[in-house]
Amino acid sequence: MSAEIKYITEPHPITGVSNAKLGIWLFLASEVMLFGALFSTYILLRVGSNHWPHGWEELNVPLATINTVVLIASSVTMVMAWASVKLNQFGKFRMYLGLTVLLALTFLVIKFFEYRPKFDHHQVWLHDGTSMRGHLTEDDDEQDYILFTRDADKEHPDVHHEAEKIERERIFRHSSFGPGHSNFFGTYFTMTGLHGLHIIGGVIVNTWLLFPGAVMFRTNRERFAGRIECAGLYWHFVDLVWIFLFPSLYLL
Amino acid sequence: MSHDDHHHGHSHGSAHAHGDHHHELGFWQKYVFSVDHKVIGIQYAVTALVFLFFGFTLMMLMRYQLAYPKGTFPSFFAKIFGAANMPGGTMLPEFYNQLGAMHGTIMVFLGVVPLAVGGFGNFVLPLQIGAPDMAFPRLNMASYWVFFVGGVVMLFSFFVTGGAAQSGWTSYPPLSNIAPFGQTLWLIGMVFLITSSLLGSVNFIVTTVQLRAEGLSFFRLPFFVWAQFVTAFLLLLAFPPLEAAGVLQLMDRVAGTSFFMPEGLVVGNRMVEVAGEGNPLLWQHLFWFLAHPEVYVLILPAMGIVGEVIAINTRKPLWGYRLVVYSVIFLGFMSFIVWAHHMFMTGMGTTMSAFFQTTTMIISIPSVIILTAFVISLFGASIRYTVPMMFALAFLPMFAIGGLTGLPLGLTAADIHLHDTYYVIGHFHYVVAPGTLMGLFAGVYHWFPKATGRKMNDMLGKLHFWGTLIFLNGAFLPMFWIGMAGVSRRLYDQTKYFHGDAVQDLTVLSSWSVWLLGIAQIPFIINFFASMRVGKKVSDNPWAATTLEWAAPSPPPHGNFAVVPVVYRGPYEYSVPGAASDFSPQFVAKA
Amino acid sequence: MDTSPYGWWFPPNISMHGAGIDRIIDVVHWFMAVLFVGWGIFFVYCLIKFRARPGHQASYQLPKAKISKVAEVGVLVFEVFLLVGLSMPVWSKYRNDPPKAEENPMEIRVVAEQFAWNFHYPGADGKFGRTHPRFMAADNLIGLDRSDPLAADDIALNNKFYMPKDRPIVLRLTSKDVIHSIWIPVMRVKQDVIPGMEIPVWFTATQTGHYQIGCAQLCGNNHFTMISDLFVQEPEEFRQWQLEQKSSGGEEEEEEDA
Known part of the structure; x- marks a missing residue:
């Protein structure tokens, strides 16, 4: 009946890009605004805070460093996957894109082990203005006290404390080192969590391209290369966000 | 559903979509x-x-409470809304606040923007640029359905315990942080609506950049396309910060963070157990960073429609086309640096306020230019008083009032008295209700023949026009006096104030106008549905217009054009000396 | 009140700085009226003169609209005048120019809550007693630490505010819970009250009388009831009132009914 939509595969003669590529760049521009707003929030809250800890005092820097390496490696394999499509090497394409997905999953697993202990570790703030860190041994709503085991002191790491009773009326609040602990942990969980969601999104897209979507490798390889390129642009962006998150949250 | 529809907007075109249309x-x-x-x-x-x-009916209910704060509702309403909202026919303040917050949210995010951008943008823009469809058709479908889900979530929130969001459409924390569960649904609904907008705006920009017909350079684009193009950029770049803010508020509500909660909060004489050190103003900055560009998202598409309708019905080119286009682009840029003029009363220093009131004054200049250009376009014209033209013409003085009343609000000193009063309500409603809505109605009457192949009834159209014009003014004009007297917005009962009691008569007048405005929409509803079946059948180009959408059959088939159009001239070549007729379409080689 | 001073335009102004605000609003509205009427005359003229009718043709030529450029430049110039000549000076005085010590300003802390205004007077010693959110309770709405000797003569009022005329008043605005906005129409004073911040505003009354203080920012269900009475008194009368207050260390509400 009529014309097809143009520039799905071939680039527009003036703009020099295909529709999808322009689309993904625009999408990334809006993502920049999203993370930009969150980074601004982080700066504003940190500047306005009286006791914002250094990231390395509270967070697991070694795990995050490993994750940085993992994510950079996945960006490299993503590029290799794209190159393999261009060179018409289906086997290599499968391998590299598969590796990208695996590395992304590795990142998520490491992230899980980074998050996990934060939710077991607690801090209790008392009305007299002091606070203590440790583990909740017992928190029964029926009782008017909680049992709390303090962490070992920094100076005497082998001296372990016994669980002690703290009356609820002395407690202002207690919290795990989850998002509600402080604005530091709030921003940490929100930003890394949102970044994690982006990783999961990338895993879903790449997995789709790896299996059902790969049919196009044979039917329309040029277009398929375009898809891998767009997925790659997205993946590099997610990688880039982490490159900013890592020093801001963990090292400063 | 393919990965195209996936939330982070990975889209790779539409080969399959177009494989389909053979069967x-x-x-x-x-x-x-x-x-x-x-x-x-x-x-x-x-x-x-x-x-x-629906958003309008919420307001009709509120207007009853405002007009008769001491009275009770007729028993019919008491039965519908039940004891939870209207015990014994008395509207509860919390129900009033829900109606207020949801009226704003629904009108802005579920009414005007989807109609102006989703509706007119989607239908008209690809036709006007001579494209067979949007660049990403499946993304387009996803955008609609994500919007739909967002709307359903919003509506559903009325039925949960504690009711819908009730902290105003601006949802300022800490109030919104401690509000009932409906606020959480509001935030979730907003995330859906924002996602839908993002998908849509990417699609509009790519379509406009990549899929214009041969010969259709940027300065041959109809003004409407320009308006949509700039709007799409505003949506693309201004919405994400609100999404970020929404996520932060969601965290405050469900994960116990305190991004917007300072320490030492005491609600109902109990200390709130949160970490504190948050900043309530942070929300306002993130919110208004979106919501000011959002104002231009509301107004620009309507301006685009008005420009089209005026050019066609004056039978002469639009005056200062390039100037108007530059003004729209400039408006778009400037709209990102005026947001804090919504926050003059938050304790801002002189430097900040000087900066933002200056940018606010500057942004008024392009609006003045656009309005002036439209009026000068009438000079030397031959004005056809069709129904869409009447709505488009009414847009001009209405928008002028809306724009002018923005001046005292933009000056910090005058804003001390007028901030958060009914003057503000009058101001922005003149922009978006008598203003934008007039433009949108013009668009409905104007493009209805293209969508259906039939024209809407003139008689009913004129009835609708005069009723709407009169009662819109009846509803909003009194608000300037009410505001000047000092009556704050969002008051359940203004008569508790000395100055509020003094202008109660004006409030009653406004309420009656609102209800009559509702009645004035009946001819439109009848006209809209009846004309689909029995409206007069018309040709492909009933208005004798020049732009590309009139080259397509009415209604256009899937794929739009029977012959791929080529563009030979600018968009508004009317009454060209020596031409065969008084219009020279863009798509005809020799006219 | 039969002859209410409140009507369909400004509420009465009884503050020193209010006239400046009213003047700028008046000037802007005259400017708007001139623009709108001038524009409207041209608009209506076009609507009638250039209506479609047999024998009438639109002209392709675009008018050389010098007048529009003149108008636009005129608008721009006037806006600069509004900004620099009127708005900024008034604002700068309102925000950046607190009363000097020799003007003998009176400081009062304001503690806003859902849905009431609490006023904390320092009492005879002129010094505020310590407060902390921990002490806030139904009988101690401002959270006064009663063990502090400075608190002994402090006065706390709920939804009632007494002040002398002709003396600068500095309100130190704080909020317990959500954002409120203090709005004293007759004083032309409006200022958001934001939890976690203390924001000062100042004004001087020129007339005595009974007025209202309201809340201009939606603060919850009963936002509309958040109204405090405002009594502006002759200085002598105010001193008398102050002496009558029981100096009971922030007992929540004093009974001052005569």
Whole structure:
């Protein structure tokens, strides 16, 4: 009946890009605004805070460093996957894109082990203005006290404390080192969590391209290369966000 | 559903979509899960019109409470809303606040924007640039359905314990942080609506940049396309910060963070157990960073429609086309640096306030230019008083009032008295209700023949026009006096104030106008549905217009044009000396 | 009140700085009226003169609209005048120019809550007693630490505010819970009250009388009831009132009914 939509595969003669590529760049521009707003929030809250800890005092820097390496490696394999499509090497394409997905999953697993202990570790703030860190041994709503085991002191790491009773009326609040602990942990969980969601999104897209979507490798390889390129642009962006998150949250 | 529809907007075109049109589509694919930009546009428009009407009924209820704060509602309403909202016929303040917050949210995010951008943008833009469809048809469908889900979440929130969001459409924390569960649903609904907008705006920009017909350079684009193009950029770049803010508020509400909660909060004489050190103003900055560009998202598409309708019905070129286009682009840029003029009363220093009131004054200049250009376009014209033209002409003085009353609000010193009063309500409603809505109605009457092949009835149209014009003014004009007297917005009962009691008569006048305005919409509703079946059949180009959408059959088939159009001239070549007729279409080689 | 001073335009102004605000609003509205009427005359003229009718043709030529450029430049110039000549000076005085010590300003802390205004007077010693959110309770709405000797003569009022005329008043605005906005129409004073911040505003009354203080920012269900009475008194009368207050260390509400 009529014309097809143009520039799905071939680039527009003036703009020099295909529709999808322009689309993904625009999408990334809006993502920049999203993370930009969150980074601004982080700066504003940190500047306005009286006791914002250094990231390395509270967070697991070694795990995050490993994750940085993992994510950079996945960006490299993503590029290799794209190159393999261009060179018409289906086997290599499968391998590299598969590796990208695996590395992304590795990142998520490491992230899980980074998050996990934060939710077991607690801090209790008392009305007299002091606070203590440790583990909740017992928190029964029926009782008017909680049992709390303090962490070992920094100076005497082998001296372990016994669980002690703290009356609820002395407690202002207690919290795990989850998002509600402080604005530091709030921003940490929100930003890394949102970044994690982006990783999961990338895993879903790449997995789709790896299996059902790969049919196009044979039917329309040029277009398929375009898809891998767009997925790659997205993946590099997610990688880039982490490159900013890592020093801001963990090292400063 | 393919990965195209996936939330982070990975889209790779539409080969399959266009493989389909050789065989007959089933009902579901043709009308419900359609990828055709025209069907999606109509879906958007009809859904948005329903939401507009629904948002309006919320206001009709509120106006009763405002006009008769000491009275009770008729028993009919008491029965419908039950003891939870209206015990014994007395509206509870919390119900009033829900109606207020949801009226704003629904009108802005579920009514005007979906109609102006989702409806008209989707239907008209690809036609006007001579494209077979949007660049990403399946993304387009996803955008509509994500919007739809967002709307359903918003409506559903009325039925949960504690009711819908009730902290104003601006949802300022800490109030919104401690509000009932409906606020959480509001935030979730907003995330859906924002996602839908993002998908849509990417699509509009790519379509405009990549898919223009041969010969259609940027300065041959109809003004409407320019307006949509700039709007899409505003949506693309201004919405993400609100999404970020929404996520932060959601965390505050469900994960116990305190991004917007300072320490030492005491609610009902109990200390709130949060970490503190948050900043309530942070929300306002993030919110208004979106919400000011959002004002231009509301107004620009309507301006685009008005420009089209005026050019066609004056039978002469639009005056200062390039100047108007530059003004729109400039407006777009400037709209990102005026946001804090919504926050003059937050304790801002002199430097900040000087900066933001200066940018606010500067942004008024392009608006003045656009309005002036439209009026000068009337000079030397031959004005056809068609129904869409009447609405478009009414837009001009209405928008002028809306724009002018923005001046005292933009000056910090005058704002001390007027901030958060009914003056503000009057101001922005003149921009978006008598202003934008007039433009949108003009668009409905103008493009109805293209969408259906039939014209809407003139008689009913004129009835609708005069009723709407009179009662819109009756509703909003008194607000300037009410505001000047010092009556704050969002008051359940203004008569508790000395100065509020003194202007109660004006409030009653406004309320009656609102209800009559509702009645004035009946001819429109009848006209809209009846004309689909029995309206006068018209040719492909009933208005004798020049732009590309009139080259397509009415209604256009999937794929739009029978012959791929080529463009030979600018968009508004009317009454060209020596031409055969008084219009020289863009798509005709020799006219 | 039969002859209410409140009507369909400004509420009465009884503050020193209010006239400046009223003047700028008046000037802007005259400017708007001139623009709108001038524009409207041209608009209506075009609507009638250039209506479609047999024998009438639109002209392709675009008018050389010098007048529009003149108008636009005129608008721009006037806006600069509004900004620099009127708005900024008034604002700068309102925000950046607190009363000097020799003007003998009176400081009062304001503690806003859902849905009431609490006023904390320092009492005879002129010094505020310590407060902390921990002490806030139904009988101690401002959270006064009663063990602090400075608190002994402090006065706390709920939804009632007494002040002398002709003396600068500095309100130190704080909020317990959500954002409120203090709005004293007759004083032309409006200022958001934001939890976690203390924001000062100042004004001087020129007339005595009974007025209202309201809340201009939606603060919850009963936002509309958040109204405090405002009594502006002759200085002598105010001193008398102050002496009558029981200096009971922030007992929540004093009974001052005569």
